[in-house]
Amino acid sequence: xxxxxxxxxxxxxxxxxxxxxxxxxxxxxxxxxxxxxxxxxxxxxxxxxxxxxxxxxxxxxxxxxxxxxxxxxxxxxxxxxxxxxxxxxxxxxxxxxxxxxxxxxxxxxxxxxx
Amino acid sequence: xxxxxxxxxxxxxxxxxxxxxxxxxxxxxxxxxxxxxxxxxxxxxxxxxxxxxxxxxxxxxxxxxxxxxxxxxxxxxxxxxxxxxxxxxxxxxxxxxxxxxxxxxxxxxxxxxx
Numbered sequence: 718x719x720x721x722x723x724x725x726x727x728x729x730x731x732x733x734x735x736x737x738x739x740x741x742x743x744x745x746x747x748x749x750x751x752x753x754x755x756x757x758x759x760x761x762x763x764x765x766x767x768x769x770x771x772x773x774x775x776x777x778x779x780x781x782x783x784x785x786x787x788x789x790x791x792x793x794x795x796x797x798x799x800x801x802x803x804x805x806x807x808x809x810x811x812x813x814x815x816x817x818x819x820x821x822x823x824x825x826x827x828x829x830x831x
Numbered sequence: 832x833x834x835x836x837x838x839x840x841x842x843x844x845x846x847x848x849x850x851x852x853x854x855x856x857x858x859x860x861x862x863x864x865x866x867x868x869x870x871x872x873x874x875x876x877x878x879x880x881x882x883x884x885x886x887x888x889x890x891x892x893x894x895x896x897x898x899x900x901x902x903x904x905x906x907x908x909x910x911x912x913x914x915x916x917x918x919x920x921x922x923x924x925x926x927x928x929x930x931x932x933x934x935x936x937x938x939x940x941x942x943x944x945x
Contacts, residue, residue: 750933759921760874760936805873816862816886817927819934821873 719744719810723822730796730829738825740789740806748809749789750819751780753802760805764791796829803827834858835937837922843943846912852940854905854922863905864934865897866921874921880905912944 720743730736740749748767752760764773766782766789773780777800779792789806803826807819835856844850854863862881866874879887880899888897894916896908905922919941923934 752936757941759938762933762935765933812887816879816881818876818879818887820876824871824873826871 721822837937860924
């Protein structure tokens with residue numbers, strides 16, 4: 718059974734600081750996704766990582782994927798309050814023939830304080 | 832049009848009621864999904880439709896009945912629900928019929944069972 722583990726689950730940061738969220742998964746997959754969720758809202762796609770060594774950046778967020786280590790990171794640079802949200806990583810695995818399904822980590826609740 | 836639209840946004844229903852949740856996308860996506868998300872938890876997959884056929888049922892109780900009338904629409908029929916079924920129900924779609932691409936999520940239906 719696929720396990721997707723995120724850490725930390727709770728992260729309180731000061732504005733302007735840097736930090737990294739880690740996502741480990743237990744089985745082979747070449748596709749990993751990062752989503753953001755604001756309270757009471759739906760999931761917003763942030764990054765799609767499709768190959769080993771993939772690195773993507775958007776604003777103050779940068780995501781990377783190491784399929785050999787089964788590890789993805791989401792790095793936050795110079796955090797601002799607007800980044801406060803829950804961040805989920807999700808891994809695609811094959812399920813039942815040719816179908817794929819997403820399995821989510823537990824999420825990281827990020828709070829950025831002034 | 833890059834949206835997944837869900838209706839209603841909020842629903843309160845009694846345990847003896849029958850109601851339906853609706854989801855629509857016009858992106859030509861061939862896989863559609865229902866997820867259930869409890870507060871402070873990650874989304875949990877319920878059903879996957881691939882090319883309008885049910886391809887994955889994650890052992891969901893029969894009081895939840897999915898339906899895919901055509902490639903753009905996905906319904907979730909609800910009957911005799913329990914209070915513990917109260918949650919945010921998210922619909923998603925992805926380009927590939929196998930689900931092997933990024934999933935886009937709707938805004939969700941906040942369901943309360945009384």
